[in-house]
Amino acid sequence: MLEDPSLWNDPNKGRQVSQEANSVRRVVEGYERLKSDAQGLAEMMEMASDEEREMLLEEQESIQHRVDDLYKETLFTMKHADAPAIVKVKSGAGGTESQDWAGMLQRMYMRWAERHGFKVDLLDEQAGEQAGVVSAEFIVRGDRAFGMMVPEHGVHRLVRVSPFDSNNRRHTSFASVDVVPEVPEQEIDIVVPDSEVRVDVYRSQGAGGQGVNTTDSAVRVTHLPTGLIVAIQVTRSQIKNREMAFQILKQRLYDMEMRKREEEDAKARGEQKKIEWGSQIRSYVLDKQYIKDHRTGLMRHDPSNVLDGDIEDLQWAGLEWLAGKRVTETADVEE
Numbered sequence: 001m002l003e004d005p006s007l008w009n010d011p012n013k014g015r016q017v018s019q020e021a022n023s024v025r026r027v028v029e030g031y032e033r034l035k036s037d038a039q040g041l042a043e044m045m046e047m048a049s050d051e052e053r054e055m056l057l058e059e060q061e062s063i064q065h066r067v068d069d070l071y072k073e074t075l076f077t078m079k080h081a082d083a084p085a086i087v088k089v090k091s092g093a094g095g096t097e098s099q100d101w102a103g104m105l106q107r108m109y110m111r112w113a114e115r116h117g118f119k120v121d122l123l124d125e126q127a128g129e130q131a132g133v134v135s136a137e138f139i140v141r142g143d144r145a146f147g148m149m150v151p152e153h154g155v156h157r158l159v160r161v162s163p164f165d166s167n168n169r170r171h172t173s174f175a176s177v178d179v180v181p182e183v184p185e186q187e188i189d190i191v192v193p194d195s196e197v198r199v200d201v202y203r204s205q206g207a208g209g210q211g212v213n214t215t216d217s218a219v220r221v222t223h224l225p226t227g228l229i230v231a232i233q234v235t236r237s238q239i240k241n242r243e244m245a246f247q248i249l250k251q252r253l254y255d256m257e258m259r260k261r262e263e264e265d266a267k268a269r270g271e272q273k274k275i276e277w278g279s280q281i282r283s284y285v286l287d288k289q290y291i292k293d294h295r296t297g298l299m300r301h302d303p304s305n306v307l308d309g310d311i312e313d314l315q316w317a318g319l320e321w322l323a324g325k326r327v328t329e330t331a332d333v334e335e
Helices: 005-009 011-047 050-073 096-115 145-152 238-268 303-307 312-322
Strands: 085-091 119-127 133-141 154-161 170-181 197-202 218-223 228-232 280-285 290-293
Touching (some): 011 050, 096 154, 119 228, 133 145, 145 170, 170 238, 197 238, 218 238, 280 303, 290 303
Antiparallel strands (some): 085 133, 085 170, 119 133, 154 170, 197 218, 218 228, 280 290
């Protein structure tokens, strides 16, 4: 198919098909090499003495690790898995409590990215009145960044004894995490008329001192038909912030359209979609020392480590669930 000259009449489609083909080729070639090496090892084990078999155990473990890695490759079923991830964390109702929770989630993803050597570009951050953030938006760049961040999309729930409550009462807070891929601009055929947006400018927030921005360079773009809001204050240039805000807005509109098409295609095929993007996906119950993912049933009993960025097993379980390879496990716990 890639050799068909007509494919490249539409460069965007040609590029997309080529990327998908490379991804499939990587899995198939990995499987073929693994199959050959496993067959070779099995033959050697049959002929080996007991002492030689002991020496081959290390090779057997290496092949098992490669099997696990290849299986993980098959979980990246979404488009643009290799793309950078545009992440927005937004506090729910509840003032300081939920703002502090949104700030904790932002830090969790920053620490996760740091653990993996990913680069994070902060686009906008609206600080809370006492703690945390009202909202924060950033781009994570690294290998399979969007693919790894997809399972985090949804509503996250925190239950704890509040550090802001003098009566030490238990509080429940919510924050949403929105994840979309940074799709190459040439793939996005979206025109946003001026009549459909409202553009506001305001003074960028800063930590003070000589580096504080004293000009109205931050830009907030509101898409009136959908209610989408994109705020950018990453540079001191209002023009550059405006350009970036419109780019991010187009990315989000593109993502909305792609999801709508996927849902329509699934309905046409009679499929039931498992991806419930707006649902509560995970609870973090700190006073009882556990975290539970409501889609996969996976539980952790070390919330401090999770909130410090140790979330890989939760992400892989989420990817299995999204790929239809994991059934929700039930675990009754008292909250």
